Amino acid sequence: MELKTVKDVFDHVTKKQRLCSSKFHEAIEQIGHEIEQALLKLQTDAAHPDYKTILADLKAKLKEIAPLSQLEPNQKELNVALSKYPKQLEKSFDPDISKAYRNVDFDIHTINKIIASHLYREGLFHVGDCFANEAGVAEAAAVKSQFMEMYLIVQAMTTHNLEPALHWAAANSEKLRKNGSDLELKLHRLQYMEILQEWGRDDALRYARTYLSPFASSHMAEIQKLMACLLWAGKLKSSPYSDLLSPINGEKLAEEFTKQFCSHLGQSCESPLSVTVAAGAQGLPTLLKLMNVMMGKKQEWQSMKQLPVPIDLDKEFQFHTIFVCPVSRDQATEENPPMLMSCGHVLCKQSIMKLSKSSTKPFKCPYCPSEIEASRCLLGEVNSHGSESSVVMGK
Numbered sequence: 343m344e345l346k347t348v349k350d351v352f353d354h355v356t357k358k359q360r361l362c363s364s365k366f367h368e369a370i371e372q373i374g375h376e377i378e379q380a381l382l383k384l385q386t387d388a389a390h391p392d393y394k395t396i397l398a399d400l401k402a403k404l405k406e407i408a409p410l411s412q413l414e415p416n417q418k419e420l421n422v423a424l425s426k427y428p429k430q431l432e433k434s435f436d437p438d439i440s441k442a443y444r445n446v447d448f449d450i451h452t453i454n455k456i457i458a459s460h461l462y463r464e465g466l467f468h469v470g471d472c473f474a475n476e477a478g479v480a481e482a483a484a485v486k487s488q489f490m491e492m493y494l495i496v497q498a499m500t501t502h503n504l505e506p507a508l509h510w511a512a513a514n515s516e517k518l519r520k521n522g523s524d525l526e527l528k529l530h531r532l533q534y535m536e537i538l539q540e541w542g543r544d545d546a547l548r549y550a551r552t553y554l555s556p557f558a559s560s561h562m563a564e565i566q567k568l569m570a571c572l573l574w575a576g577k578l579k580s581s582p583y584s585d586l587l588s589p590i591n592g593e594k595l596a597e598e599f600t601k602q603f604c605s606h607l608g609q610s611c612e613s614p615l616s617v618t619v620a621a622g623a624q625g626l627p628t629l630l631k632l633m634n635v636m637m638g639k640k641q642e643w644q645s646m647k648q649l650p651v652p653i654d655l656d657k658e659f660q661f662h663t664i665f666v667c668p669v670s671r672d673q674a675t676e677e678n679p680p681m682l683m684s685c686g687h688v689l690c691k692q693s694i695m696k697l698s699k700s701s702t703k704p705f706k707c708p709y710c711p712s713e714i715e716a717s718r719c720l721l722g723e724v725n726s727h728g729s730e731s732s733v734v735m736g737k
Contacts, residue, residue, distance in 0.1 A: 345434070347430065347434060348430055348431065348434050351423075351426060351427050351430045352427065354423055355420075355423045355424060355427050358416070358419050358420040358423045359420055361416055361419075361420075362413075362416040362417060362419075362420045365412060365413055365416050366413060369407070369412060369413060372407050373404065373407065376400060376403045376404060376407070377400070379400075380396050380397070380399070380400040383396050384396060439626060439630065441630070441633045441637070442626060442629040442630050442632075442633055443629075451478075451479065454473075454477035454478070454479045454482075455479045455481070455482045456614065456615055457473060457477075457615065458470050458473050458474045458477065458479050458482035458483070459482050459485055459613075459615075460613045460614075460615040460616065461473055462482070462483070462485050462486050462489050462490075463485075463489055463609075463613045464613065465489070465493045467486060467489075467490060470482075470483070470486065471483065471486075485607075485609075488607055492600065492603045492604075494506065495507050495510060495599065495603075496596050496599065496600060499592065499595070499596050499599065500592075500596065502536060502592075504529055504532060504533045504536075507529050507599055508526075508529050508530070508533065510603070511525055511526040511529055512526065514606055517606060518602060521602065521605060523598075523602055524561070525595075525598055525599060525602050527554075527557045527561055527564070528595055528598070529595065529599075530549075530553045530554055530557075531554075531564070531568060531586075532591060532592060532595060533549070533553075534546055534549055534550055534553075534554060534568060535568075535571070535578075535586050535587060537549050538571060538572070538575060538578070539578055539587065542575060542576075543572050543575040546571075546572065546575070547572060550565075550568065550569070554568065567583065570583065571583050571586065617659070620659070621655055621659040624655055624656065624659070625653040625654075625655060628651065628653055628654070629653070632649070632650070632651055665680045665688070665690075667680070667689055667690035667692075667693050668689065668708075668709070669689055669690070669693040669697075669708060670690060670692065670693050672690060672692075674690055678690050678691050678692045679691055679721060681694055681719040681720060681721055682719060682720040683707060683712075683714045683718075683719050684712065684714060684715070684718050684719070685707050685709075685710050685712035685714065687707055687708075687709050687710065689708075691721070694714075694716055694719055695716070697714075698714075698716040702715070702716070702717065
């Protein structure tokens with residue numbers, strides 16, 4: 343709703359600006375037209391020009407046009423709209439975000455290592471070197487050579503040079519298969535299509551026999567489709583397989599290569615720093631509203647172990663499961679961890695204590711007929727990760 347309001351105000355400003363600009367151009371064109379007419383008269387009557395009469399007529403027409411009186415109302419409306427826009431921005435977007443975070447002691451050295459690693463991951467190697475040297479985190483450069491190799495290969499792919507990528511995929515084919523990736527086949531497919539288009543049917547067929555035949559047993563349908571392309575040599579763009587020539591195939595393949603390369607290094611495809619910032623920006627509005635409410639009630643959240651409101655993040659930011667007790671509807675915490683009962687159902691510790699009434703007598707599981715003894719329930723561990731938590735069952 344707030345973004346819609348800001349957009350409406352912005353659209354109003356742009357509308358007034360276009361109207362004002364249009365009026366200015368009309369006035370300038372009218373003034374220019376009258377001046378040109380006056381000059382034409384002076385040139386026509388060059389022998390005996392009546393300067394006074396011509397200039398008097400020009401002055402009268404310019405006064406009749408009265409550009410200032412036409413432009414002033416539109417300019418005032420534009421100024422009013424412009425003055426309201428920053429006020430709406432301040433109202434919709436609180437510029438003071440410092441109240442939405444806790445005073446936490448950070449390890450500056452670790453933070454600098456994360457920033458340097460982020461720069462290397464983004465391909466900003468020179469900037470990363472400068473930052474690492476000035477911040478005193480030279481050890482962060484350990485990942486530089488790895489990501490430099492990745493960027494060199496991706497850069498080659500953008501220029502239709504697939505040899506480095508094919509060499510890397512062949513050297514890591516076993517790991518790619520374990521990951522369920524068919525990256526190597528896709529690289530050979532793209533190379534095959536480029537050979538077929540540039541060099542012709544014979545060269546493409548020789549390449550297929552050498553590099554595509556090993557994939558025939560597991561990807562027969564794909565190989566048959568590629569062999570059918572041989573019948574359309576020289577006219578692939580008008581064939582049923584023209585989609586194989588789309589430039590987007592190379593772009594997607596570069597993205598998949600980056601993902602598999604990072605997985606090979608034991609790294610996430612996205613930079614942890616960029617993911618953290620993006621998740622924080624998404625949760626910021628909720629935190630700001632919470633802080634406004636708590637400040638009104640004079641409550642302090644620095645000592646809270648758990649937020650009183652949920653922070654809804656997109657699925658891309660959810661990396662761990664959350665256990666919520668099906669009886670109390672409370673999320674598991676370190677003080678109230680999940681517990682596995684002998685029947686296989688899981689409840690939070692406080693729910694089990696209430697059901698057993700803190701005694702050694704068995705109680706009935708709320709979800710099955712089994713009789714449960716509290717002393718035989720397995721205690722779980724809660725590993726907190728921001729607003730997420732993962733449950734590990736143990737004795």
